Amino acid sequence: MKRTVPLMIVMVGGILMMVQYFIPHQYSQAVFDSYVSWAPIIAAFALILGVGSLTRVHAHKIRRKAENWQYSWAVLIPLYAMPVLAHIWPVSLSGGMDEPSIFHFLFMHIQVPIQATMFSMLAFYIASAAFRAFRAKSALATVLLLAAVIVMLGQVPIGDLIAKWFPQIGLWILRYPNLAAKRAIMLGVGFGILATNLKIIFGVERNWLGGAGK
Amino acid sequence: MNIWERMLNIDRRWIFLSIGVVSIIPFLTKIGLPVSTTEEVEDIFTYIDSLGKENAIFISFDFDPGTQAENMPMGVAVMRHAFHNHVPVFLTAYTPLGHGMAGGALDYVTRPSTPGYYTSVDFDEWADIRNAGITDRDELEAAWEEAGNVLPDDSHGWVFEGRDFVYLGYAPLFHLVILGMTSSIETQYPSDAHDNPLSEMPILREHKSLREVDLAVTTSGSSACTAWVIYGREKIGLPVAFGVTAVSATDYYPYIQSGQIIGQMGGLRGAAEYEVLLQQNGITETTDKAFTGMDVQSADHLLIIFFIIMGNIAYFMGGFHRKKQLKGGR
Structure with missing residues (x-):
């Protein structure tokens, strides 16, 4: 029963949504509208489950004083503080409602700089990796290296100044060889997704059930 | 050694x-090195330039702060272009953090300290004019100025909340929200991010669903942009344009060639190209951060x-x- 019911729900739901997509009829539209209303509600329960699970794991670490347990506070405090500040205490630092709230302040002055810093550090690591690992060890590696240099120079104004053909060749690489390779990969991935979905809908692939019903 | x-x-x-x-x-x-423009960006610019007050576009801030250096100038440039042509703009976000990004972009474009800013009029501020039945863009501006409001000298123009733009922000499971908006925008967003009811907004009365919208520009730091193609373009034929980070720009050239998107701004370069086009066409006096x-x-x-x-x-x-x-x- 634990396996049959979920499998039936997935099969009926999957086939229904697949067929619905190709039928431009009001009944079909009603099914679709109903699904669109249901899905966020189900997702909201998943959110509760996720937050609950995260809290349990980190609370357990803090109680047991496990390795690096202090960082668990860094997870739990913002996890609960931000929603509280957003919904229960939506006032500014000076106490007024017209100015940006504390939530907004924390978002703009902590969240944004932290994420921007993490991403901008990539430039430093790319430079280091370029120096240490980008070698013309073989013919194919040399082609890759030359393409990278041309595209990099073609993407910036200095490339225009060095030679007018840098941007043109760079764009040609992006528009033709790159496009052909990407399309091949995307088609492969697309067919893979289709096959996997059909296997899930028809119950051939059952790993998503976990150990239920065993 | x-x-x-x-x-x-x-x-x-x-x-x-x-x-x-x-x-x-x-x-x-x-230094100010010159930036030449490419067909991929020019196509977006030309398309938006052909739109007017009877049209509408979505600008979706589908990125997190990590990629804001690249994505934010794209959203800002397109928003400026739309405001200049009085094209109504819907602002949405794929992620909770994108919600803040959309608000930040709107704040930047309407902040008096920004060169070439637009003066924003809150939804409540022009309630009397709205209640008097004036909702046409030109008539609204005339009535607003007749009421004694003066546009600051350094401002590029008025933008009326609910008429020229609506800040919808983030909604959970955004790919389903796109799907839902193909039937009705209001069912997905009963109110905007400032708690204004969408049912009272002229922008919503004229553009009830994505079928009545002329373009969705998604500025994205991930594959979130493809949701607009899958659920908007393929389901109802919504024209879509991408503004993506440089590292992911290579992934989306197939979408341009297949005609599924009208153009693409790739990385900071793409944003800078759009800023150059705005300046060359007299929409802004200067280029901005991307340049x-x-x-x-x-x-x-x-x-x-x-x-x-x-x-x-x-x-x-x-x-x-x-x-x-x-x-x-x-």
Whole structure:
């Protein structure tokens, strides 16, 4: 029963949504509208489950004083503080409602700089990796290296100044060889997704059930 | 250890320092290297330029703060273009953090300290005019100014909340929200991010669903942009344009060739191109942050290419290509 019911729900739901997509009829539209209303509600329960699970794991670490347990506070405090500040205490630092709230302040002055810093550090690591690992060890590696240099120079104004053909060749690489390779990969991935979905809908692939019903 | 081996084992902190220095100097000197435009960006510009007050576009801030340096100028440039042509704009976000990004972009474009800003009129402020039945864009502006409101000298124009723009922000499971908006925008967003009811907004009365919208521009730092193609373009034929980070720009060229998107702004370069087009067409007096950032990117790319060349010279001159393994550097 634990396996049959979920499998039936997935099969009926999957086939229904697949067929619905190709039928431009009001009944079909009603099914679709109903699904669109249901899905966020189900997702909201998943959110509760996720937050609950995260809290349990980190609370357990803090109680047991496990390795690096202090960082668990860094997870739990913002996890609960931000929603509280957003919904229960939506006032500014000076106490007024017209100015940006504390939530907004924390978002703009902590969240944004932290994420921007993490991403901008990539430039430093790319430079280091370029120096240490980008070698013309073989013919194919040399082609890759030359393409990278041309595209990099073609993407910036200095490339225009060095030679007018840098941007043109760079764009040609992006528009033709790159496009052909990407399309091949995307088609492969697309067919893979289709096959996997059909296997899930028809119950051939059952790993998503976990150990239920065993 | 010979000179080549010493070179290859250089402390990586020197590399980090050089990148840091090379990134900072162009910000201080402001070289202003010219940026040429590409067909991919020109197509978006031309398309938006052909729209007017009877049309509407979505600008979706589908990125997190990590990629805001690249994505934010794209959203800002398109928003400025739309405001200039009085094209109504819906602002949405794929992620909770994108919600803040959309608000930040709107705030930047309407902030008096920003050169070439637009003066925003809150939804409540023009309630009397709305209640008097005036909702046409030109009539609304005339009535607003007749009521004694004066446009500041340095402002580019008025933008009325609920008429020229609506800040919808984030809604959970955004791909389903796109699907839902193909039937009705209001069912997905009963109120906007400022708690104004959408049912009272003229922009919503004229554009009830995505079928009555002329373009969705998604500025994205991930594959979130493809949701607009899958659920908007393929289901109802909604025209879509991408503004994506440089690292992911290569992924989306197939969408341009297949005609599924009308164009693409790739990375900071794409945003800078759009800023140049705005300036060349007299929509803004100056370029903005993306254009300034291109000098930094030029310097960084040159330095990285220099590192690649030096790394290869040391590798081959030192004869390491004949050896199996190099000693690891710090």
